[in-house]
Amino acid sequence: MLIVGELINASRKPIAAAIEAQDVEAIKKVARDQYEAGADYIDVNAGIFVGKEAEYMEWLIRNVQEEVDAPCCIDSPDPKVIERGLAVHKGTAMINSISLEKDRYDALLPIVAGTDLKVVALCMSDEGMPETAEDRVKIAEKLIDGLVRNNVKLENIYVDPLVQPVSTKSTFGVEFLNAVEEIMERFQGVHTICGLSNISYGLPVRKLLNQNFAVMAVAKGLDSLIINPLDKQMMANLIAAEALAGRDEYCVNYLKAYRQKKFEF
Numbered sequence: 001m002l003i004v005g006e007l008i009n010a011s012r013k014p015i016a017a018a019i020e021a022q023d024v025e026a027i028k029k030v031a032r033d034q035y036e037a038g039a040d041y042i043d044v045n046a047g048i049f050v051g052k053e054a055e056y057m058e059w060l061i062r063n064v065q066e067e068v069d070a071p072c073c074i075d076s077p078d079p080k081v082i083e084r085g086l087a088v089h090k091g092t093a094m095i096n097s098i099s100l101e102k103d104r105y106d107a108l109l110p111i112v113a114g115t116d117l118k119v120v121a122l123c124m125s126d127e128g129m130p131e132t133a134e135d136r137v138k139i140a141e142k143l144i145d146g147l148v149r150n151n152v153k154l155e156n157i158y159v160d161p162l163v164q165p166v167s168t169k170s171t172f173g174v175e176f177l178n179a180v181e182e183i184m185e186r187f188q189g190v191h192t193i194c195g196l197s198n199i200s201y202g203l204p205v206r207k208l209l210n211q212n213f214a215v216m217a218v219a220k221g222l223d224s225l226i227i228n229p230l231d232k233q234m235m236a237n238l239i240a241a242e243a244l245a246g247r248d249e250y251c252v253n254y255l256k257a258y259r260q261k262k263f264e265f
Contacts, residue, residue, distance in 0.1 A: 001224065002191070002193075002225075003039050003041075003224075003225055003229055003235075003238075004040070004042075004043050004224070005031075005034030007033075008027060008031065008034075008043060008044050008045065010045055014026070015027075015030070019056050019060070024063050027063050028063055028066070031064040031068050035068040035070050037230050037235065039229045041070060041071055042070055043073040043226060044073070044075060045075035045076065047076055053078065053081050054084040054085075055084075057074065057076065057084055058085060060072075071089070071090075071092055073095075073120075074094070074096065076096075079108055079110075082095060086111075092118065094119070097120035098122065098143065099122040102126055105146070109147075112147070113150035115152070116156065118156050118158060119152055120160050121143040121147065121160065123140055123143070123161050129162060130161075130162060131169070131171075131175065136176070137183060137186070140179070144157055144159070144187055144190060155189050155190070155191070157191065158190075159193070160194050161194065163176055163198045163199050164199075165201035165202055165203075166199060167200075167201060168201075176194075176199075176217075177217060180192050180221055192224065193223075193225065194226065195225075196210055196213055196217065197210050197227075199213045200213075210234065211237050214227070214238060214241070218245055218247075219241065223247075225238070232262070232264060236262055236263050
């Protein structure tokens with residue numbers, strides 16, 4: 001399971017305050033905490049700062065990578081911001097995200113074409129947000145085809161089938177899960193990823209729903225997540241889910257986590 005730590009996002013008030021104050025130590029601590037908790041990539045987002053997003057993105061990437069030996073997930077729809085971020089990034093970054101929305105697609109495709117960048121392919125189009133698994137798979141197919149035709153390796157594509165809240169429509173969870181399963185079966189070699197917390201929007205005890213949904217998604221084949229890695233229960237559930245789904249040979253990762261006392265029961 002590939003984990004993208006989601007906490008360095010300017011939509012979170014403490015992060016926005018740290019960015020405005022140029023509080024290097026605060027940002028480095030959040031990066032270090034996530035990395036030590038098991039994050040493979042550190043998401044960096046400065047999207048609320050209109051006019052300064054690119055400058056702050058550079059600052060975030062430099063400070064994160066000074067602190068931890070991990071690549072960043074550069075989180076912005078603005079190609080200029082992404083290019084500025086890539087200019088200072090060390091190693092292979094992940095780009096979050098390209099979609100089938102024409103303006104976004106046309107702007108971001110030249111940046112990722114022919115590179116070894118990891119690319120989140122979000123199942124959105126100019127027709128809006130997909131509601132069914134079928135709609136998601138159709139968009140995924142077009143995105144995968146377009147990226148591969150532009151020399152993006154299949155294994156570098158991370159399809160995000162788009163999580164929507166079950167509080168607005170009870171079938172949204174099932175449709176997402178079915179989309180994950182079909183994408184992983186039809187497009188051998190690609191990955192699936194999501195930021196799953198939207199599933200519980202508007203409902204109480206959100207962690208309970210998020211954790212259970214994550215386990216269900218792993219059972220369907222999901223192999224990457226954008227989450228808070230400091231949620232120990234979530235991380236433990238993912239390790240257990242992968243073992244039960246047959247994705248942990250001889251339960252090596254499960255036993256290693258147990259010895260490291262990552263399970264709190």
